[in-house]
Amino acid sequence: MADFGSDLELEDFRAEARAWLEANFPKSLAGKGALASAEISVDNPELKAWRKTIGAKGWATPTWPAEYGGGGLSPHQARVLAQEMAKIGAFNPMMFGMGVTMIGPTILDYGTEAQKAKHIPPIVRGDAQWCVGYSEPNAGSDLASLQMRCDDAGDHWVITGQKTWTSGAQYSDWCGALVRTDFTAKKHDGISFMLIDMHQPAIEPRPIALIAGASPFCETFFTEATAPKDALLGELNGGWSVGKRLLQHERASQTGASGGGRATPLQDIAKRYVGVDDKGHLADPDLRTRLTRHLMDSKIHGLTLARAVAESKGASGATNAASVLKNSATHVAQTRSELTLEIMGGQGLGWDGEGFTREEIESVRGWLGGKAMSIYGGSVEIQNNIISKRILGLPDNTQST
Numbered sequence: 025m026a027d028f029g030s031d032l033e034l035e036d037f038r039a040e041a042r043a044w045l046e047a048n049f050p051k052s053l054a055g056k057g058a059l060a061s062a063e064i065s066v067d068n069p070e071l072k073a074w075r076k077t078i079g080a081k082g083w084a085t086p087t088w089p090a091e092y093g094g095g096g097l098s099p100h101q102a103r104v105l106a107q108e109m110a111k112i113g114a115f116n117p118m119m120f121g122m123g124v125t126m127i128g129p130t131i132l133d134y135g136t137e138a139q140k141a142k143h144i145p146p147i148v149r150g151d152a153q154w155c156v157g158y159s160e161p162n163a164g165s166d167l168a169s170l171q172m173r174c175d176d177a178g179d180h181w182v183i184t185g186q187k188t189w190t191s192g193a194q195y196s197d198w199c200g201a202l203v204r205t206d207f208t209a210k211k212h213d214g215i216s217f218m219l220i221d222m223h224q225p226a227i228e229p230r231p232i233a234l235i236a237g238a239s240p241f242c243e244t245f246f247t248e249a250t251a252p253k254d255a256l257l258g259e260l261n262g263g264w265s266v267g268k269r270l271l272q273h274e275r276a277s278q279t280g281a282s283g284g285g286r287a288t289p290l291q292d293i294a295k296r297y298v299g300v301d302d303k304g305h306l307a308d309p310d311l312r313t314r315l316t317r318h319l320m321d322s323k324i325h326g327l328t329l330a331r332a333v334a335e336s337k338g339a340s341g342a343t344n345a346a347s348v349l350k351n352s353a354t355h356v357a358q359t360r361s362e363l364t365l366e367i368m369g370g371q372g373l374g375w376d377g378e379g380f381t382r383e384e385i386e387s388v389r390g391w392l393g394g395k396a397m398s399i400y401g402g403s404v405e406i407q408n409n410i411i412s413k414r415i416l417g418l419p420d421n422t423q424s425t
Contacts, residue, residue, distance in 0.1 A: 118147075161186060172201070182250055217256070358398070
């Protein structure tokens with residue numbers, strides 16, 4: 025892959041990207057990226073057309089190898105593409121699925137050529153939906169305690185057990201799951217990573233209702249489900265390393281790198297609901313101070329993210345720094361939601377009805393749904409442990425079992 029980094033080459037590519045987006049991105053979807061999985065139905069013809077078009081172009085996975093259908097762009101070009109998309113409120117419709125954000129990059133890291141050729145092109149095109157089978161009822165933060173078993177049946181694997189919080193399992197074609205293949209080994213050493221076809225009666229996803237209304241989560245039951253021998257990703261009993269790598273990719277995707285169209289500036293919302301003084305300043309000085317602090321935090325997060333991307337090495341750039349950015353992104357997003365509801369006052373507490381605008385209803389539901397950010401992808405406490413031990417080099421005061 026050529027590294028197009030000169031100013032002239034990048035400006036030529038910018039013009040190409042701008043023209044392509046102008047010709048292909050449906051203007052009716054502008055600014056709706058953050059709501060694509062909830063607000064826009066999967067049956068929406070313009071969304072389906074956009075997914076198909078950007079998938080065929082390879083720009084939903086801009087830096088993935090062209091030989092598997094990816095864009096084959098350099099990081100510099102991908103950044104330019106993201107900038108041009110943001111200018112018009114465009115978004116990457118694949119970035120709300122686990123195939124692009126987690127499973128695909130992990131297959132590129134650990135997969136055989138046959139596995140890459142089989143799974144990567146459908147992910148790139150948006151033809152295959154993936155979920156991730158990690159947590160279990162008795163294996164949440166202590167994921168290595170998982171008990172879903174995978175037995176070698178000679179020419180195939182047999183998988184039995186339960187996973188929970190399997191986002192999108194009810195819609196998925198495939199599941200990337202951590203399973204126990206050796207019950208006699210230490211708990212970290214007897215785990216393998218399997219690529220499991222979800223289209224079999226032995227697998228039953230059951231959606232879990234959430235306080236915010238829409239729920240992506242499921243508990244998923246496997247009762248002697250099967251997988252071919254080549255479903256093993258990475259080494260047998262080496263799944264813990266594969267699983268950790270996937271989590272790095274997940275955390276990187278949750279730092280704000282994927283974009284999602286333009287959001288209304290919070291200061292504009294505040295001026296509309298709270299009002300301004302004769303100098304054009306927010307009428308509430310305390311709110312003005314807290315809003316300014318939030319905008320500073322948001323800017324700092326964006327600059328840190330840009331620096332981490334610029335300093336990253338290799339194709340994925342997923343590192344322990346993703347833990348810092350994941351917590352930072354969580355703080356910024358949750359603070360924005362809290363401030364938005366405070367700014368809207370009573371109008372920020374509506375669930376339904378003609379007395380509330382769509383923006384107000386979406387704000388309260390987004391506030392409720394955003395509480396999960398502190399937990400999914402590794403809780404804030406888990407990220408702080410990673411930061412303290414792997415980045416700051418602080419001593420580990422816990423005892424492993």
